Amino acid sequence: MxxxxxxxxxxxxxxxxxxxxxxxxxxxxxxxxxxxxxxxxxxxxxxxxxxxxxxxxxxxxxxxxxxxxxxxxxxxxxLPGRLTVLPLQGDLDSGASRRSYRSTLRAAAAAVDGVSSATVKLKSRKVSAKVITGRATTDGLAEAVRGAIAHRLDQIDPAIRPTVKVKVRSARSVS
Structure with a gap:
């Protein structure tokens, strides 16, 4: 779809x-x-x-x-516009709305321990997540967020698997 x-x-x-x-x-x-x-x-x-x-x-x-x-x-x-319903894998003609797709990926990123807020942007073949943490060091946080989003993408099973890009910003500076 x-x-x-x-x-x-x-x-x-x-x-x-x-x-x-x-x-x-x-x-x-x-x-x-x-x-x-x-x-x-x-x-x-x-x-x-x-x-x-x-x-x-x-x-x-x-x-x-x-x-x-x-x-x-x-x-x-x-010219074709941006898809409003993103197609999913499976035998049925099914899809997920762009808004729900983005919000479920944002919830997955925000559920990672240490993430205080997350924003997710959807492009045609890329998911960009920006997370803010209260931690002074952000070692391993980007990989954890990328893994959480990848796990949620496995659950959603989109027809076109997007690449995941994560940027982490710390609210505190390292002293």
């Missing part, structure tokens, strides 16, 4: 902009049909666009902005 994130933010923003443009056009059309003064006069818009030339700076800037916006939307649609 490889669930990718939804592209709801670009789709929502595009929908809102198009809805606003359509609503503006509809309001101006109704105002013109009723014989009232429209918010935006057709003659003014047509005259301004007629006076523009392809060599004008304003035309080049508007074209560049339109191309850039189009490329951003195409890239958001085509």
């Amino acid at each position: 490889k669930r990718r994130p939804r592209r709801s933010i670009p789709a929502t923003l595009t929908g809102i902009v198009l809805l606003a443009a359509c609503a503006l056009v509809a309001v101006v059309a109704v105002q013109m049909l009723l014989g009232e003064t429209p918010w935006i006069r057709y003659d003014t818009v047509a005259g301004t666009l007629h006076d523009l030339r392809w060599s004008d700076v304003a035309t080049a800037v508007m074209g560049g902005v339109a191309v850039l916006l189009g490329l951003v939307l195409v890239m958001a649609a085509v």
Whole structure:
């Protein structure tokens, strides 16, 4: 199971902009049909666009902005996002959410004797753990944390086994 994130933010923003443009056009059309003064006069818009030339700076800037916006939307649609559900081994189509995966690895690192706090970051094929200890010497603590995380990874049994990197920081300095 490889669930990718939804592209709801670009789709929502595009929908809102198009809805606003359509609503503006509809309001101006109704105002013109009723014989009232429209918010935006057709003659003014047509005259301004007629006076523009392809060599004008304003035309080049508007074209560049339109191309850039189009490329951003195409890239958001085509490029895969970060997995929201990480696949697990086994016969069933199963997975673990990114949040629960990270929190269970953080709990495993924090359960090691001598660790006062732990943070875990997940990359595509790497788990980075940063632990803080109250000990003056940190000899062997990184290996113990790495072993605890490796044991938890054995229990979880992910489809792609990440490498584990551990950094230990001591809250006290060695005197």
